[in-house]
Amino acid sequence: MHKDVSQLPQKANPALVKQANLFADLPTKLIEDFQQEFQLNQWNKGDYINSDILTQRFFVVIEGNIEIKQSNPDTGREATLDMLYAGDCFDLMVLLDNQPHEVIISPLTTVKLLSVKLSTMRYWLWTYPEFNQQFMPYIAKKMREKEQQASSLILHDVTTRLSRIILEHINKIKFYTGTKEEEHQHHLVNGLNDETLARMTGSVRQVINKQLQHWKKEDVIDKKRNQLIIKDLEALEKEAKYTQNLANAPLSKS
Numbered sequence: 272m273h274k275d276v277s278q279l280p281q282k283a284n285p286a287l288v289k290q291a292n293l294f295a296d297l298p299t300k301l302i303e304d305f306q307q308e309f310q311l312n313q314w315n316k317g318d319y320i321n322s323d324i325l326t327q328r329f330f331v332v333i334e335g336n337i338e339i340k341q342s343n344p345d346t347g348r349e350a351t352l353d354m355l356y357a358g359d360c361f362d363l364m365v366l367l368d369n370q371p372h373e374v375i376i377s378p379l380t381t382v383k384l385l386s387v388k389l390s391t392m393r394y395w396l397w398t399y400p401e402f403n404q405q406f407m408p409y410i411a412k413k414m415r416e417k418e419q420q421a422s423s424l425i426l427h428d429v430t431t432r433l434s435r436i437i438l439e440h441i442n443k444i445k446f447y448t449g450t451k452e453e454e455h456q457h458h459l460v461n462g463l464n465d466e467t468l469a470r471m472t473g474s475v476r477q478v479i480n481k482q483l484q485h486w487k488k489e490d491v492i493d494k495k496r497n498q499l500i501i502k503d504l505e506a507l508e509k510e511a512k513y514t515q516n517l518a519n520a521p522l523s524k525s
Contacts, residue, residue, distance in 0.1 A: 287306070287309075287311070287333060287385060288302050288305055288306045288309060288385065289302060290333050290357070290358070291331045291332075291333070291358055291360070291385065292358045292409070293331065293358075293360055293405055293406060293409055294331075294402075294405070296405060297401060297402060297405065298401065301399065301401065301402070305387075305395070308387050308388070308391050309385045309386065309387050310328075310385070310386050310387070311383065311384075311385060312330070312383070312384045312385070312386050313381065313382065313383050313384070314335075314337075314378045314381070314382045314384065315378060315381050315382075316378050316379060316380055316381060317378075318378055320376040320378075322371070322372060322373055322374050322375070322376060323371070325361070325362040325365045325371075325372050325374075325376075326365055326369075326371055326372075326389065327388070327389060328386040328387065328388060328389060329360065329361075329362070329366055329386065329387050329388075329389050329392040330360065330361050330362075330384045330385070330386045331358075331359070331360050331384060331385040331386070332355050332356060332357055332358065332359045332360075332361075332382060332383075332384055333357060333383045333384060333385060334357055334381075334382065334383040335357070335378065335379070335380040335381055335382030335383060336354065336355065336356060336378070336379040336380050336382070337354070337355040337361075337376060337377065337378050337379065337382055338351055338353075338354055338355075338377040338378075338379055338467065338470075339351070339352045339353040339354075339355065339361065339374050339375070339376060339377075340352060340374065340375040340377055340470065341373070341374055341375065342375060349375070349470050350470055350473065351467070351470040351471040352374060353413075354440070354471065360409065362374075363410060363413060365389065366389060366392060366393065369389075379463075379467070423435060424473050427512070429472060429474045429478055429479070429482065430482055430510055431510060431511060431512050432472045432473065432474075433468065433472050433474075433479060433482055433483075434507050434508075434510035434511040435511045435513070436468065436471050436472060437463075437468075437499065437501070437507060438507060438508065438511055438513075440463065441501065463499070464496075465479045465480045465483065468483075483499070486506075486507075489503075489506070490502055490503065491503045491506045491507060492507075
């Protein structure tokens with residue numbers, strides 16, 4: 272059973288606002304003005320968040336991971352539309368077209384967010400050119416991600432799609448555990464179980480599990496519950512078949 276959503280009725284401070292890439296480079300005075308309109312929220316894993324809230328408030332993730340999904344009520348099958356990380360904003364679609372967006376908002380961890388009234392966010396975009404200049408590249412980045420996601424579903428097999436998703440996840444969380452000497456090849460991926468990876472890949476859990484077990488046998492990864500330890504980053508990048516013109520291409524080597 273879903274738990275009720277929990278919120279912290281607190282005001283944000285300028286330091287929190289600067290954590291979001293969208294606001295980080297704005298003039299200090301503008302950030303101080305903006306922060307007065309933000310509310311600090313917290314969602315926990317398992318919380319139910321009604322998507323109607325997206326027509327009222329605009330959210331910026333400060334900490335944690337959120338999966339945005341849609342489901343087929345006839346089959347029960349779910350697909351991941353987006354994975355949100357610290358610094359990401361949502362919902363861009365509602366912000367731009369002012370239409371409801373029926374999605375499933377699923378916190379994968381405890382998530383801390385800044386939220387602001389949707390009308391206020393639109394006012395900022397219309398009123399402050401310096402903010403608009405920060406916002407447009409972010410929209411373009413998200414559009415490119417969606418383009419890559421759509422083309423990958425059509426043009427590449429499950430192994431390639433799965434390896435790309437894992438690499439993109441590593442790129443976004445920038446989390447490493449291990450010795451300095453092995454930093455270039457040991458990376459930890461938390462919170463993505465087989466079912467989640469299947470939704471993100473456009474596949475099914477059994478196929479994803481089979482591929483992960485194959486990589487484990489080949490010593491490319493180590494798999495423990497909802498945790499993947501990447502042991503051979505180069506092998507994973509080879510499976511991803513990246514080209515240099517892809518935005519989320521391989522991680523830089525040490």
